Amino acid sequence: MREIAVVAYSQSPCVADAGATNEVELIMPQLQAVYSQLGLASAQDVDFVCSGSCDYLQGAAFAFVAGVDALGAVPPIKESHVEMDAAWALYEAILKIRMGHADSALIYGFGKSSPGELPIVLSQRLDPYYLAPLWLDTVSLAALQARLLLEQGLLTEHDMAAVVARSRHNALANPLAQLAGEFSVEELLAEEHFVAPLRRADCSPVSDGAAAMVIATVEQARAWGAPYARITGIDHRIENHNPCLRDLTDSVSTRQAAAAAGVHRGPVDVAEVYAPFSHQEILLSRALELAPETLVNPGGGVLAGNLMMASGLARVGEVFRRIINGEAGRGVAHATSGPCLQHNLVAVLEGA
């Protein structure tokens, strides 16, 4: 099988409201950043492009097509899109390279969530007969899951606040983060509930922004001469769309994806886990069977800033960044999609 590496990555700051900046304008600086890391002129210099976004955020069918304006599609390019987080665009691009149809690929994800009411917008992606007509929002769904964990004694509100405190602290060293600061667990627990048992701080903020990445065969990566990290495993698994038909206190699909991606074949120095709610970071760390010495979300994770449809790709990008900076030798990136961690992707990255 062809060995594939991440060779370039960039993410925008997470901002609560990008104002009049449109999606193309959110994407373009990130594309320019990855081009400059490799000395590329444009998307013409890669073999394939794949993006991830959600038309529901813009409220229009085929809204993602406008994002292609950021590429400059003339002369024609090979291009694809997933109505998913761009971590799944990465997956598609990897398949394309593995099949020998491309040697390099550009991946980008973007989301401008601020114009709508994100938890309600996302409720319309639930099944259209049983749940979507109830406008069951994502925060409430996560709160139902959190209570199951709390009342079964699998974690405490103190544990959840500790996740938030660590995220805010770690985010102080992350210039792209939206929420950062020093908070004690006691201070966080003193805040009133938002959707009990969740407090506002247990929920990732709504953010606008974009991320971009370039991957290539290891041969192409060497030819470009840029530092790279090899993707030594990647897999994704999905569970039932009805949250009531799943064990919400575990993530079976994460366990399956982790096993298939080979997470346990070596030590994990760093793990970037896509946990939009504090209790989910604990749940996912257990499902990934992370050792106590593994650094989890050292940049604050998505509790410090959550770019819908780009945060999953950003988890992979953050692990890449730590490996090429020499901070880690082997890392795990996780992405999630759907209500209460329905669909999970796990990737393993290792140094060159």
Add this chain to the structure above:
Amino acid sequence: MAAAELLSQEFELGFTYTRSTGPVVGKFLTGLRDGKVYGVRGSDGRVLVPPAEYDPVTAAPLTDFVEVGQEGRLLSWCWVSEPREAHLLQQPFAWAMVQLDGADVPMIHCLEAPSAEAVTTGARVSISWADERQGFITDIRCFTLLQGAAS
């Protein structure tokens, strides 16, 4: 430009057509219209409510319908102190995972309650039907607490 000269048009974001819901979802929704709740028996014998069209484990088509009770037990809940504009209840309410009597899995709907303090996991609840039922999940207006019957 004077306001009166502005052209405007009502626009409802949503499906502007009707769909057939099929033999499984349709059986459930038609049942709601008639004030009954149907589940379907899965390949492992569990009764799934609302019914799944395909078995969650084996993916086999499911057709063995079972009528279940209109009361049940609260398995999990969260308290919405500030309902969102889109929510069906505009007073503070709970989202509830309720396992109806005769069902083996919970379903999610709203629970009307006077306060968060009145709600406890394990509480007995009952369906409160909408005044006019038309074969939608919202024919169940919400669940309500059954007093003094915690199990």
